Amino acid sequence: MRNVDAAGLGIGDDHPPRIMGVLNVSAESPYKPSVFDDPGEAAQFVDESLVGEGADIVDVGLESANKRFEVLSAEGELERLDTAVETIESVSGDPVFSIETRYHEVAEAALDRGFDMVNDICGFADPEMPRVCEEYDAAVAKMASPPDLERPGAVEEVDDIYDALSLNGFTDKTIVDPAFGGWSEDKTLAHDRETFERLREFRGLGRPILVSINRKNFLRDIAGRDTEGALPVSLAATAMAVERGAHVVRTHDVAETRDAALVGEAFSRHRVRDPTVEELDVTTEREAERHLDRVGGDSDAAAHAVTRVFEVTGLTADERETLSALAVEHGARYVPGERGGLLVGTPGALRGLSRDLPDALDALSGVLRESVE
Numbered sequence: 384m385r386n387v388d389a390a391g392l393g394i395g396d397d398h399p400p401r402i403m404g405v406l407n408v409s410a411e412s413p414y415k416p417s418v419f420d421d422p423g424e425a426a427q428f429v430d431e432s433l434v435g436e437g438a439d440i441v442d443v444g445l446e447s448a449n450k451r452f453e454v455l456s457a458e459g460e461l462e463r464l465d466t467a468v469e470t471i472e473s474v475s476g477d478p479v480f481s482i483e484t485r486y487h488e489v490a491e492a493a494l495d496r497g498f499d500m501v502n503d504i505c506g507f508a509d510p511e512m513p514r515v516c517e518e519y520d521a522a523v524a525k526m527a528s529p530p531d532l533e534r535p536g537a538v539e540e541v542d543d544i545y546d547a548l549s550l551n552g553f554t555d556k557t558i559v560d561p562a563f564g565g566w567s568e569d570k571t572l573a574h575d576r577e578t579f580e581r582l583r584e585f586r587g588l589g590r591p592i593l594v595s596i597n598r599k600n601f602l603r604d605i606a607g608r609d610t611e612g613a614l615p616v617s618l619a620a621t622a623m624a625v626e627r628g629a630h631v632v633r634t635h636d637v638a639e640t641r642d643a644a645l646v647g648e649a650f651s652r653h654r655v656r657d658p659t660v661e662e663l664d665v666t667t668e669r670e671a672e673r674h675l676d677r678v679g680g681d682s683d684a685a686a687h688a689v690t691r692v693f694e695v696t697g698l699t700a701d702e703r704e705t706l707s708a709l710a711v712e713h714g715a716r717y718v719p720g721e722r723g724g725l726l727v728g729t730p731g732a733l734r735g736l737s738r739d740l741p742d743a744l745d746a747l748s749g750v751l752r753e754s755v756e
Contacts, residue, residue, distance in 0.1 A: 384396045384586065384589060384590075384591070384661065385555075385589050385590055385591070385677070386398065386591070387522050387557070387558055387590075387591050388522070388556065388625065388752075389440070389479050389499060389500050389501050389521075389522035389556070389557045390479050390499035390500065390521075390522070390734040391479075392439055392440070392479045394522070394558060394591045394630050394631060395591045395630055396591075396630070396654075396656065397656075398630070398631060398643070399648060400522075400625045400629070400631070400632060400645070400647065400648050401439040401440060401630060401631045401632070402439050402440070402631075402632055402634065402637055402640055402641045402644065403438065403439070403440040403441070403442050403593070403631055403632065403633040403634065404429075404432075404434075404438030404440070404441050404442070404463070404478075404634065404635075404637045405433075405441075405442050405444065405633065405634070405635050406419065406425060406428065406429055406433065406442070406443050406444070406470070407419070407440055407443075407444040407447070407673055408420060408425065408443065408444070408445060408463055408466045408467050408470070409444055409445055409446045409447050409463065414429070415510065419466075419470075419553070420466060422466055422469035422470045422472075422473055423473060424475075425466070425470040426470050426471075426473035426474045426475075426659075429441055429470065429471075429474045429476070429478070430474055430475050430476050432637065433637055434476035434477075434478050435476070435636055436637040436638035436641070437637055437641035438478055438637045438641075439478060440478060440480075440481055440500070440631070441474075441478045441479070441480050441481065441635060442480045442481040442482075442483050442502050443467045443471070443481065443482055443483060443498075443685070444483040445460040445463045445464065445471070445483065445484060445489070446460060446463070446481070447468065449744055454532070454533045457486035457489055458489045459644050460484055460486060460489045461488070461489055461492060464489065464492055464493060464496070465481070467493070467498075468493075468496045468497060471497055471498065472497065477691045479499045479500055479522075480497065480498045480499050480500070481498065481499065481500045481501065481502045481524070482494070482498045482500075482501055482502065483502040483504060483506070484501065484502070484503065485503060485504055485505035485508065485509060485532050485535065486509055486512075487511035487512045487514070487515045487529060490503070490512060490515050490516065490521075491515045491519075494515070494516075494519040494521055495519075496550075498521075499521065499522070500521050500522040500523060500524070500556075500562075501521055501522075501523040501524070502523075502524040502526075503514075503523055503524065503525050503526060504526045504535040504536065505526070505528045505531070505532050506525045506527055506528040506535075506536075506547060506548065506550055506551075506562075507525055507550055507551035507552070508528055508529070508530050508531055508532050508538050508550070508551075509532060510528055510551050512551075513551060513552060513553070513554050513557075513602050516554050516556065517554050517555070520556070521556065522556040522557075522558060523554055523556060523557055523558070524558045524559075524560050524593045525548060525553070525557050525558065525559055525560065525616045525754075526560040526561075526562045526632070527544040527545075527547040527548045527559070527560065527561050527562040528547060528550075528562065528566075529547065530550055534566075534567065535562075535566060536562035536564060536566030536570075537567035537569070537570065538562065538566075538570075539567070539569055539570045539571070539574045540574070540638070541574075541577055541578050541581050544562065544578060545585065545587075545588075545673070546582065548561070548585070548588060549588070553590065555720075557590050558590060558591045558592070558593050558630070558631060559568060559585055559588050559590045559591070559592055559593065560579050560593040560594070560595065561582070561585055561590070561594070562576050562595075563579070563594065563595055563596050563599050563601070564595070564599055564600070565576065565600060566611075567576050572600055572601040572604050575599065575600075575601035576601050577622070579596070579601070579623075579624070580596070581669065581670075582624060582627045582628060582629065582675050583627050583628050583664055583665070583667075583670050584667075584670050584734055585606070585628070585673075586628045586664060586670070586673070586674075587672075587673020587674045587676065587677050588673070588677070589677055591630040591631065592628055592629045592630055592631070593629070593630070593631040593632075594624045594629045594631070594632055594633070594635060594709035594725065594731070595632075595633035596617060596620050596621065596624060597617050597632075597633065597634040597635055597636060597640070598610050598613040598614065598616075598617050598635070598636075598728075599617075602616040602617060602619075602620050603616060607620040614636055614639060616651060617634070617636065617640070617643075618636075618639055618640065618642075618643040619643070621640050621644055621647065622636075622643045622644070622646045622650075623647065624647065625643075625644045625647030625648050625651065626647040626648075626650060626652075627664075628649045628664055629647075632644050644735035652664060665688055665689055666689060667689060668685045668686055668688065668689065669685075670689075671684070671685035671688035671689060672685040675688075686729060686731030686734070687714075687729040687730075687731045687732070688729070689729060689730065690727060690728065690729055691728060691729070691730060691754065691755065692726070693723055693725070693726040693727075693729050693751070693754075694723055694724070694726075695717070695723060695724050695725070695726050695747060696722070696723035696724075697723075698723075698724070698744075700752065702743055702744060703717070703719050703724065704745075705741060705744070706724075706726070706740070706744060706747075707719065707720045708733075709736055709739055709740065710726065710728065710736055712736075712739075713728070713732045713733075713735040713736040713739070714728065714729070714731075714732040714735075715727060715728025715729070715732040715733055715736055716728065730755040732750075733751050733754075733755045734751070734755050734756060736751065737749075737751035737752045737755070737756075
């Protein structure tokens with residue numbers, strides 16, 4: 384996993400989870416507590432409510448990306464940049480300042496005037512964006528999007544999200560964002576849930592991961608909460624996201640999210656790392672396939688990259704003996720015990736075993752096929 388240096392702030396597996404707080408200088412932004420048009424008031428908010436509560440990064444939005452509003456042009460965003468620049472010049476703390484934009488002209492102007500990194504919500508749909516970020520040696524968060532500057536985040540299927548993140552390549556300091564939220568009419572809560580469930584797959588891109596899940600609809604729907612009551616589900620998901628490999632969490636609830644992220648980090652699986660060997664966090668075949676694709680390996684090996692364990696009970700002595708022998712033939716293992724037994728094997732081994740089990744073990748065969756096919 385590549386680590387990223389964002390103006391001296393380390394982001395990646397070798398560093399603690401980073402919290403990105405939000406400041407908007409766009410009057411149309413729906414979350415009013417983060418919206419300011421006075422630089423002095425905005426700077427006070429950053430010092431007290433963002434940096435003061437644990438934000439490492441402050442993401443400054445010049446316009447709302449909500450699909451209900453018309454998209455500002457680059458010129459329109461640039462007209463609002465003065466307020467953003469005056470704000471960051473008035474802040475007494477020293478966070479990393481990120482400019483949220485889709486235009487390379489805005490990114491260049493912001494980086495030239497004191498910003499440290501870019502949050503590209505259209506994922507390099509502007510092909511000049513990576514060039515600008517590289518010239519300024521700036522970290523850039525790249526959100527999965529279609530190749531269209533007016534449709535940020537409007538990708539539904541997880542496989543398409545993964546491919547969209549590769550659009551126009553990466554810089555050495557790219558952070559990937561799978562784009563949670565209702566960015567289009569066709570994107571459903573089920574799409575977001577699947578994206579979250581498969582979050583580890585994005586580690587296959589070899590880049591740090593940013594998630595923006597704060598009070599999102601797909602979490603509120605699970606608990607039946609409105610936006611005001613959605614903080615607990617956001618915090619639960621934050622801990623899970625960090626445990627699954629997220630490195631940056633974008634949020635309006637800085638102090639609480641920081642604590643949840645630290646819990647996720649504390650209980651994340653320890654993985655061995657040294658200069659030449661890295662233990663990967665792989666729990667499914669698809670996750671293994673992503674890493675194999677990155678290193679140029681044979682994707683067929685993914686079937687043997689993870690291990691599954693099933694407890695099997697209710698077998699006769701003959702059935703146990705049959706299962707044990709067939710498991711060995713396919714590279715799996717059945718370990719009998721006094722009150723049942725454990726069947727252990729890779730998906731590839733168990734897939735082959737399921738096809739060779741006799742009729743007497745048809746129920747087990749069906750369970751294995753359903754689980755590993």
